[in-house]
Amino acid sequence: MYKSCNILLHGLCFYCDDIVSCCYAPNDKIDGGIPPLLFHNYKGEIIPKDVLFKKIREYSDQFLNGKCPKECEGCFQIKEADWDEGEFINYITITHFSACNADCIYCSNNLNPEERTNKIYEIMPFLKYLKNEGVIKEDCEIHIGGGELTIYKECDELLEEFGMNGSTKIYIPTNAIKYSENLHKAMKSGSAHIIVSLDSGSKNLFKKIKRVDAFDKVVENLKKYSQDLTCPKISLKYIILPGINDSLKEFKKFIQIAKSINAYAIIDIDARYLRSVNNIINPIYLNLAKKMKAEAEKIGLFTELYSFLQQAMNQDFNPNITLKNIADYVSMKYLKKCVKKLYTEHRY
Numbered sequence: 001m002y003k004s005c006n007i008l009l010h011g012l013c014f015y016c017d018d019i020v021s022c023c024y025a026p027n028d029k030i031d032g033g034i035p036p037l038l039f040h041n042y043k044g045e046i047i048p049k050d051v052l053f054k055k056i057r058e059y060s061d062q063f064l065n066g067k068c069p070k071e072c073e074g075c076f077q078i079k080e081a082d083w084d085e086g087e088f089i090n091y092i093t094i095t096h097f098s099a100c101n102a103d104c105i106y107c108s109n110n111l112n113p114e115e116r117t118n119k120i121y122e123i124m125p126f127l128k129y130l131k132n133e134g135v136i137k138e139d140c141e142i143h144i145g146g147g148e149l150t151i152y153k154e155c156d157e158l159l160e161e162f163g164m165n166g167s168t169k170i171y172i173p174t175n176a177i178k179y180s181e182n183l184h185k186a187m188k189s190g191s192a193h194i195i196v197s198l199d200s201g202s203k204n205l206f207k208k209i210k211r212v213d214a215f216d217k218v219v220e221n222l223k224k225y226s227q228d229l230t231c232p233k234i235s236l237k238y239i240i241l242p243g244i245n246d247s248l249k250e251f252k253k254f255i256q257i258a259k260s261i262n263a264y265a266i267i268d269i270d271a272r273y274l275r276s277v278n279n280i281i282n283p284i285y286l287n288l289a290k291k292m293k294a295e296a297e298k299i300g301l302f303t304e305l306y307s308f309l310q311q312a313m314n315q316d317f318n319p320n321i322t323l324k325n326i327a328d329y330v331s332m333k334y335l336k337k338c339v340k341k342l343y344t345e346h347r348y
């Protein structure tokens, strides 16, 4: 038994120009610290497996010797266990592409839409090599980040290679503007689970948030994706954007859509708002989230309060606050600086 991390021992993360271990950010929970760097200036070449694991061991041996790599300090993924030090990969993150067919006002991608690109290195030759060498476990988790997978050039190949066995678990955030036949097949196989941030229940608000007029298309595609699934494979997400969609009325429309496609409902809050208030969420939003959750559960939806909101739920809050008080409770600093600047210009 010793302290270490599964992702460090068995993870690969494809970043813009590097392969790193993970995309966790222990040094700065929102912006990201520097994760353990495996290969700098990566261009898609096939790295022999012994070279790969030698590099991984440079970090993992530090844990083995009772130390902690500086990149991992403070990371919540560290735990004490009987670690399997075998040479295999069971956790892959793909986040090196940034092109997207939406332009959400809260997107953490700093690039303007026209600067986002698919002109990046290919990952499939290396992944196929690792698969053929028996390095990638059948039940590997694959997490997608970056831009929109359905318009990424290797999307079909990736899903064909890893999405059809039902054992590999692929978690895919997608805006569902483009329907992908292979993605649907991967969902039907049991491998792929999609997370769609709809953040609204109506056309106009969707357009305001996603900055593309595609609400009807998205709902149509979600209906297609929900066909022929043996279990729910869609999470529909409502990110509370203070001053934009903090409305129970809108949320009620949203959950009707979620219900119609047999989705899980996820409630979250804009990460930039959290930053502006040092992660101390105004009670008005905690109450709103609880009311939303209760509404969703009333119609039989499995509902999760996600990430930051989940943490914040442990804060004390005043149950007497109602939505009528919203103007008094919203941080004016946030509204003036963040909403105006970030929601109109939306770049960090």
Ligand code: SF4
Pocket (backbone or CB within 6 Å): 004, 005, 006, 007, 008, 021, 022, 023, 024, 025, 026, 035, 036, 071, 072, 075, 076, 077, 078
């Ligand atoms: S401990 Fe955290 S930072 Fe280090 S490899 Fe694991 S997940 Fe990444």
Ligand code: SF4
Pocket (backbone or CB within 6 Å): 100, 101, 102, 103, 104, 106, 107, 108, 109, 146, 147, 148, 174, 175
């Ligand atoms: S769909 Fe995702 S990647 Fe695309 S703009 Fe929205 S948040 Fe960014």
